[in-house]
Amino acid sequence: MKLRYIFAMVVAIAITMPSISQEKKKTRKEVLSMTMEEMSSLPLEELMDLMDIVGVSSMEELYDLLLNKDVTSASKKKESLFDSPLSTTVLSHEEIQSSGATSIEEALRLVPGVIVREKTNGNYDVHIRGLDNLPPKNMMLQSENTSTLVMINGRPVFNYAMGGIIWESLPVSLGDIDRIEVVRGPSSALYGPNAVSGAINIITQTIDSSTPLLSANIQGGNLNTYMGDIGIRKQLSSKVSIGVTGNYEVRNRNSDELFIFKEGAKFTKDEFETLTDGNGYTYIDPNDNIDELFPDPELSKEKAGVNGYLSYQINSDAIINLSGGYQYSFANTTTLGDNATSIAGRESKTSYVDLNANIYGFDVQGSYMFGFQDFGVGNLGFQTDMGQLNSNIEYNWQLKNLSVRPGLNYMSVFYDDTKHIPELGAGFFNGKKDMNIFATSLRLDYLATEKLRLVAALRAEKYSHSDQWTPSWQFISSYKINDKNNIRAVYSRANRSPFIIDMHSNFLWDREGRPSPDYIYFGGNENMDVMVSDLIEVGFRTRPVKNILLDIEAFYSKSKNFTVLAPDSTNFTLPIAMVGADPTILAMPTVTAYMRYQNIELEAEQKGITVSLDWVISEKLVAKSHLTVQQTKLDNYKPVTRDEIIGLQANAIYPSDGSNGLLAQKIYESAISGQIPQYPDMTSLSVSTDLKPTDYENDFKHEATPSFWGSVGVDYRPIDKLNIFTNAYFYGKQTFLNQYDTYNVDSKVLLNLKANYQMSKSLSLFVNMRNLLNDDKNEFAAMDNIGGLYLTGINFKL
Template sequence: MNCRFGIAMLIATLLSVSNLSAQSMEGDTIDYFNMSLEDLMNMEIVAVSKKAESSFDAPLSSSIITKDEIINSGATTIEEAFRLVPGFIVREESNGNYDIHIRGNDNIPSGNFAFFTENSMSLIMVDGRKVFNNMNGGTFWETLPVSLTDVERIEVIRGASTALYGPNAVNGVVNIITKKAQDKSISVDGNLMVGSAATTIGDFAINNSFSENKLKTRISANYEKRERFTTDYYNWVDGTYGPYTNLIDYMSSDPTNPGGNKPLQPNHPTYKNPELAKDKYGVNAWLHYQASKKVDFSASAGIQNSSAQTVFMEGSRTPLTTRESESFYFNSQSNIHGLSLQFSGNFGTQDIYVGSGTTSKYDYNNIDAILEYDWTLGDLTVRPGLSYQRIAYDDSDYLPNADSKNGYINGEAILSNFAYYLRGDYQASEKLRLIAALRMDHYNKPEDNYFTYQLIGTYKPNDNNLFRASYSKANRGPVIVDFYTNYEEGSPANGQFIQYLGNDHMELSTSNVIELGYRGQLTKQLQVDLEAFYSVTENFSTFEPTILGSPTHTENPLPYLHLAFNYQNAPVIAKQTGLTASVFYAPSTKLQFKAFGTVQKTALEDLAIKETPMLIDPGNLVFMDPTYELVDQTHKQTPSFYGGMTANYRPVEKLNVFVGLNYYSKQTYTHDYAYSQYHYISKEYSIPGYTGSGVAELEANTTVNAKVSYKVYKNSSVFVNARNLFNSNKRQFGFADEMGGLYLVGVNINL
């Protein structure tokens, strides 16, 4: 898809589609900073119940990030803004590229071949449109077409929400709600910042309001380009960092003779620009028509193009690889007297591992349709709904030839899901509220039905205190690689024939979650929020090898190695226990403090650890099936403590000073295959000076950010912005880049 085609589709969609509700407030007329604590507690939130309600009364663990809070904080991307939210783990991999997890449960089993760093257990939406990556799960954040200037607010639910939002809402839900035009004929807003590491970030939007403010339009464009703080890459073979020309493939190399391995040549396509961290742009347009209080129609569409160097755990030479994407989306929604209809789609092309030597490029299209109705009977509100999703991925156009098995799926792969669900909300008394949500999903892969539910109760003894409890069951949705992988390399003629295969009998990951919470306004200046959670998650995906034949195979001796990797469900069960606390203190209208932290433990039961890898005698090329030991241990990749603090000070109307810090405790990253292969061989063969690879020990990390801004005209301001103020060079994610300070100057425009 080229840029001209995308722009043409954007214009055509806006001319032909007349429905989507942006679910957004009249944001540009509200100054959240000057609101009282009581007003802030009663801001409207939609995500928790799919209807507007007071954020204080929200029955689940939830948060709102307002656009003013994001602007004040100096966050340079939507991803970085999640550092303002309790319960989020936000780790930077390279300049501007982040790994984001809600509460953890990330990369289980640790570093397995099936896993990518993107969080496949959380659902991200833009105006209710799902932006989940269905190839392998998770969110490719650089592919979001919208930017910070487009954001009105971000609503967050921590904890299982599949019964309300569908599959993948296991650890939580994020809904990025975009702006709509103000109640004036024309307005503009934007942001431009430039700084170190060749960083340029720009956003601009123009808004119009017509027909007595009933019809509103908005068009925006954004651009972002950054360089890495280093040009080195992690080398699996020796565990050091260096130029990409020193990298060696750990899967095909001989660690007993590392000098005999062939390094990469200069100008390799994966590393054609080793300095680049991110290069992206997006164009978006919105149309909203408010016919009456109970009838509104909206539409949006956009394009994006992006390239990013980010950690990709399947890289057999190094985890940091290049990913490229271009896509077009549309989103529409109608609200008519309680009936809500949403129809959205996303179409594009991605190459998830540029230059890998495999056909990792594919076309995809996702279509979603949702129909819901709000029906109120006295103190009972019932919300039935239907949804349908069809997802298609196809790499046929990029294969070397029609008979090739060089691609991940080698043809078209389709996932579909039809669901029906019901949510009941009953105000049993002035103090007691009871909520139940039930959902049944029918999948084509696996060909099975999954029933999920959510039971919630809140008790509000007075206006300043709320107690809540919930019990939920949630599941992750299917992804393409689990069921459709169909890749081959080598051949019997050259001595090695390897297959990578999906599995029609995979079960979806499921989680059962118990939560208890308390929210209270202790004084006029002080609010606290506590949430305790316990979850049991099972049926994680893993990717394991089986030797079907070899020269030394006892049951099937062959003159060549025949090896098959298969997706399957791991026996491991993750039991997570945690507590999140947050405090909001506003001693005056000039000063606000926030502090939040999560302490958690993720215990893994029956984790399969390789005692021996496949290659046990490299000199004689002797292979055997790996042997495993089931162990119980604490998952060390999720930090045991993470949190942050912010202070926002406005001494005079025009001057704003923000300081924030984020902290997480030490972590250990282990890449299963690189570790088991080299540590076994180095131990058995006593390789002199060989230190092994595949393990990254990360120290506890504190990142301090600051921004000072000054209004020069109305709501437009100039600013200086420091991310990682003290230039800490600690790595924030395993096998990723050393971080550096990012220092920027810029201007915010709001006219």
């Protein structure tokens, strides 16, 4: 009886307790109706409770999220984006998720000044402000972006073998990222070589008490496109946090056909295998195996990565972050070699470990990346093992209004093809080749007055192959007219490092069964000047009203010391004997073209303007847009291809019109000097020339980069649970010149839309349409006509 009574009491209490507590808890409306006096009498903890009820999901929060962002990459310390002395953009995780971008490269379309063109499904060309495909009329390799330094948490993920970024080999995916910071303009003084047009720093998430334990994002759609990432993150204590993430992505091309440069058309793999030119030579190198070159020509991209993160906060002045991971990737995208097709496969299997610490004002970073990279699948010589060590130490010293930041940096990178070639001579490097770079830097940041800020960043690189120091610098002054207007001026210089292939290429290409020449030798050159770019930039950032941020940057740059693999000389070697009184050639000459990496006189001059506008129209609607207009002109430009130079040299030795050339002259001189023996004895006669075209063009309008591009988009939240993001990314027409042809690429508008519905606090469903109007015009010369990508997926957080 008593038990029943107690049970009834407990049940009654249990039922009534929630309603009692609910009665005590005020509603949002009630809180909003409270007077200032009432609230000011409350103790702090109750006041905090009231604030939690009201929440800050208001315009102010949007201001903070979109207009009051912080950035660390421009000054190597956290500062308000509005005060950043450089042209800087921060893309937050939320913005990227909301936009529906399916990759890091595609997300960069949201960044002012960045031109992003899709080559095959999910594989992109990314250039900051353009300046791409220099010099023109060359190999596709020259279209790779070799002048932007991409980093993950400050760790360079740059392809030092050939230059450029192997985007698909980044071990992280969008799920790992907290934000992407982009600094436009020469930034070698901050980050070292290759930050010529700018730097992109991908910053992964920090793990704190508010981080979801489990997060996942999975989506799939047409073109066999599936991608997903999952993360488990946990703050174990106030000092220690850990996380493990994984990602996988697979995409097909919209076709399995291959574009053949010399035909200017697409063919199937089987057709390509037997396709011949007018002289009956197959386009495919007889030494290559079609199935090894294109094991799956329909596959566009496949990548997977795992990453681990460990953070240990020793005290408020010391924190250590350790991360490591592994990635596998394959992509069919623009060839890095000298292929008949515009597409080739590349593969990476790499691991990394990265230790990053901030200890009592010292920023210390050490990282090592190692593994296997194949820059031309199925093409002997492109397979190489690699290792890259980066170490960096900087100290931030605050002297009243002057911040002094000295630093030391050491980098060592090697590529070794020994294990992947049957014999020395069959590879590009033919052994282990390395490059070491030592650098010292100093950054001075002086707040002269409350409005005037002066920055000088200086850095000098010592490349292992050179006795000279290579300087780079940034001189910046910014003047904060008032809280709403900030003006800045920048003068900077940056340099591009030599690449391993530039310095150590050592490859003799036996072209048996192919058109003349019989051999082409590719030689490296350690004595080249590094490419440098000088920039003058003026920027104006304004917030005329609280909800609008407008940024305008006008830039002028001049770049020189470009390097290129170009014909050095051509040689004819032939057996010859005197038959009676006549010198007689006994066999067809062996023709060898000697190609060498070399500086060219080309100078590129670019001027342009970028405008970006972020506008928080209301709590429900945010508009973001940017536009870049630019013009690039070339001076000292030689509009000739490799084959044309070799042809010029061959014609000088053995003129096709039957006139006497260098060969005839040499035979005559050798004959009268008695150097040619009587048959059956014979001698080998060798004739070379390094004749080059002498015609230059100045003021050549370089149109590989569109004259304009940009994005207009809105983020609309009609109800709390529904978010619709739509934007149009657009660019003007381009003219791309390579060694085979001139390719006109039409202007294009890509309309994207993502609608996300929040089913519950932890689950949301979305549809994601990229290029929803299915415009299949190719975005990059000689590459795919991709069309729309329609995906649906879920996002989960627990």
